[in-house]
Amino acid sequence: MKMLTKTKIYICIVGLLILNTFTAFAAELSLYGLESGIRQGDVALVKIESDLAIDSISGQFDGRELVFQDDGLGQTALIGAAMNMEPGDYQLVLTALADGQDIRENYMVEVTARDYRVERLSLPEKMVTPDKGKIARIIREANSLKKVKKMLTPERFWDGEFVRPADGLFADNFGVRRILNGIEKKPHSGNDLKAYAGTPVKSPNGGTVVYVDKMYYGGKTVVVDHGHGLSTLYMHLSKILVNHGERVEKGEVIGLVGSTGRSTGPHLHWGAYLGGINVDPASLLSLSFDVMPPAEGLAAAVSVEDEVGQGETLGGN
Numbered sequence: 312m313k314m315l316t317k318t319k320i321y322i323c324i325v326g327l328l329i330l331n332t333f334t335a336f337a338a339e340l341s342l343y344g345l346e347s348g349i350r351q352g353d354v355a356l357v358k359i360e361s362d363l364a365i366d367s368i369s370g371q372f373d374g375r376e377l378v379f380q381d382d383g384l385g386q387t388a389l390i391g392a393a394m395n396m397e398p399g400d401y402q403l404v405l406t407a408l409a410d411g412q413d414i415r416e417n418y419m420v421e422v423t424a425r426d427y428r429v430e431r432l433s434l435p436e437k438m439v440t441p442d443k444g445k446i447a448r449i450i451r452e453a454n455s456l457k458k459v460k461k462m463l464t465p466e467r468f469w470d471g472e473f474v475r476p477a478d479g480l481f482a483d484n485f486g487v488r489r490i491l492n493g494i495e496k497k498p499h500s501g502n503d504l505k506a507y508a509g510t511p512v513k514s515p516n517g518g519t520v521v522y523v524d525k526m527y528y529g530g531k532t533v534v535v536d537h538g539h540g541l542s543t544l545y546m547h548l549s550k551i552l553v554n555h556g557e558r559v560e561k562g563e564v565i566g567l568v569g570s571t572g573r574s575t576g577p578h579l580h581w582g583a584y585l586g587g588i589n590v591d592p593a594s595l596l597s598l599s600f601d602v603m604p605p606a607e608g609l610a611a612a613v614s615v616e617d618e619v620g621q622g623e624t625l626g627g628n
């Protein structure tokens with residue numbers, strides 16, 4: 312009996328000590344937008360608020376950089392989860408300089424599972440296996456696209472909501488595992504829009520045209536760099552209406568839907584890269600730019616003031 316009391320008192324003291332530690336290292340930043348986690352392959356908009364004046368802020372999630380900008384909503388950045396990230400909790404580390412103080416906070420972000428379908432297709436063999444003579448071209452094209460995918464332009468050209476690039480139904484086939492003539496290929500890297508040939512294709516937000524080519528697989532292809540590591544890709548166009556290096560506005564027509572390259576019929580292959588990974592472009596259309604809820608943000612998992620921190624396929628069709 313005596314022992315039990317002692318144990319209780321001991322626990323109480325430890326409890327108080329823990330409480331004090333957390334009070335002393337209370338989070339200085341509030342993070343919004345990831346309260347429900349993020350689904351494999353999706354992009355989410357995060358916003359940071361603080362009572363302190365933030366001079367600079369950066370973040371890392373799964374080894375990739377989050378680039379923030381004060382855009383009137385607060386400090387906002389896009390975050391992406393890779394298509395093949397194992398569902399579970401991952402660390403998001405924020406580093407800020409605010410009111411002359413260095414702040415580091417850790418958040419646990421849940422990556423939730425997406426249900427990837429399996430699609431079996433039978434195509435004429437020549438569409439599946441390229442001629443030997445075409446292989447050098449295919450590799451060259453894949454490499455130049457890889458460079459574009461890794462671009463991290465310090466300027467942000469996108470602003471506010473993203474608009475749909477073309478009228479048509481989404482095939483909702485991002486990440487679909489494809490078995491072509493019995494052989495498993497890399498998962499589908501974009502989200503196809505079923506649209507009539509000749510349908511105008513618009514840039515979903517402001518950007519710069521950084522890639523214009525006629526690719527073996529992708530056919531007539533355009534990539535728009537929206538800045539801060541985000542770019543969007545358009546393949547199988549019947550016509551390209553922009554030039555390399557051109558600035559485009561949100562909604563500006565960049566080409567027309569077609570069926571060039573390895574394609575079985577008119578559609579738009581829409582892809583998106585964020586921080587060097589493939590993300591589902593359709594998730595850009597669901598980003599919420601409303602004033603974020605006044606409810607509690609995601610709680611910092613650990614206060615880290617005292618801690619020291621820390622491929623894919625060619626387009627397909």
Ligand SMILES: [Zn+2]
Nearest residue numbers: 503580627628
């Ligand atoms: Zn596609």
